[in-house]
Amino acid sequence: MGEAGRYFGRSRQERVMARGIGGVDVIQGLVPDVAALVAAALAQLGSAWFLSALLVVLYWTRPGEEHDVLLVGSLLLVAFGIYRTLKELFALPRPAELLLAPADAPALIRPLYDAAVLGTGYGFPSGHATNSAVVYIGLAAVLGIWTRRRRYATATALVTVVALTRILLGVHYLVDVIAGAALGTGVALLGVYGVRQFVDDGVTVALVPGVFASAGYVVASGGLPESLLLSGAVLGLLGGWQLLMLARMSAGIRPPVGVGSATRKRGLAALALVPLLVAVGSTPVVDSLAVPASGLVGLAVAGVVLAPTVWQGDSGRQRPSIRRR
Numbered sequence: 001m002g003e004a005g006r007y008f009g010r011s012r013q014e015r016v017m018a019r020g021i022g023g024v025d026v027i028q029g030l031v032p033d034v035a036a037l038v039a040a041a042l043a044q045l046g047s048a049w050f051l052s053a054l055l056v057v058l059y060w061t062r063p064g065e066e067h068d069v070l071l072v073g074s075l076l077l078v079a080f081g082i083y084r085t086l087k088e089l090f091a092l093p094r095p096a097e098l099l100l101a102p103a104d105a106p107a108l109i110r111p112l113y114d115a116a117v118l119g120t121g122y123g124f125p126s127g128h129a130t131n132s133a134v135v136y137i138g139l140a141a142v143l144g145i146w147t148r149r150r151r152y153a154t155a156t157a158l159v160t161v162v163a164l165t166r167i168l169l170g171v172h173y174l175v176d177v178i179a180g181a182a183l184g185t186g187v188a189l190l191g192v193y194g195v196r197q198f199v200d201d202g203v204t205v206a207l208v209p210g211v212f213a214s215a216g217y218v219v220a221s222g223g224l225p226e227s228l229l230l231s232g233a234v235l236g237l238l239g240g241w242q243l244l245m246l247a248r249m250s251a252g253i254r255p256p257v258g259v260g261s262a263t264r265k266r267g268l269a270a271l272a273l274v275p276l277l278v279a280v281g282s283t284p285v286v287d288s289l290a291v292p293a294s295g296l297v298g299l300a301v302a303g304v305v306l307a308p309t310v311w312q313g314d315s316g317r318q319r320p321s322i323r324r325r
Helices: 001-008 014-020 026-030 035-046 046-059 065-089 108-115 127-142 148-168 174-198 201-220 225-250 262-280 290-306
Strands: none
Touching: 035 046, 035 108, 035 127, 035 148, 046 065, 046 290, 065 127, 065 174, 065 201, 065 225, 127 148, 127 174, 127 262, 148 174, 174 201, 201 225, 225 262, 225 290, 262 290
16 A cells, blocks of 8 residues: 555544654754744745735736736636635644744734734645745746746745745644645646646636636535635636726727637626626625625726726737746
């Protein structure tokens, strides 16, 4: 029987214990407790809020590369749905020992520390490791800055830092961050060098599995509010992207990717945005605020996508191709 067979053939408690070997205790034993405060700050490099803000800034400030940046954002949503679904399916807990108890953190940075170590949900795979890998590796593949080697070296360093902070803080085992980094890297490279190489509109194509991944998370979690918000974000990104291309086509501006069929884009926009409007309007008839909130999140994401058309002129110039980098 192979290693995988021996692992999954054990009881659940034995599997949990096996995940901790050579990870948390070893790394925590090398540093003082105060290192937890630095680790909590560095861990934000892999948080969803920071990576989302980074992608928005890049999308708004790098005209001509908006498709590539938005592709990375789409892949982040795909990976988010996948790892969240896996967490629910494996249902493996986090380590029991934090490097520094939240009560011992200085009051000034207590909220930041709490956000880093008091995450809810299961432990496998690591969301921070997944998020950081898909975004930093994805950006290394698509952005036209520095050299290819320097981009990938920087991305690898950032992912490694995030992964180590999660182990150091005591919120993940070693295998959790390895699995997360592998998942994020795989999604990024498949999306950029797979999907992007064969189709012009990689954003739309990438969001198709994003819809299924978010739906899988809804089913696996029993409809957790976070799963509904993710579904709203996926639909908002899909609908906003279609409207952006339609707006540029109607204005005579070359869209950032191949023109394609305007009718198809209108249809996709309707399929994505109508459910969001229905969700927003469902407030009087649903018990959970997560449903209308998911609609608002989706419409906000669509607004972020469309925002550059307000202040940019002809930003539809040909973007650099990743094939030449």
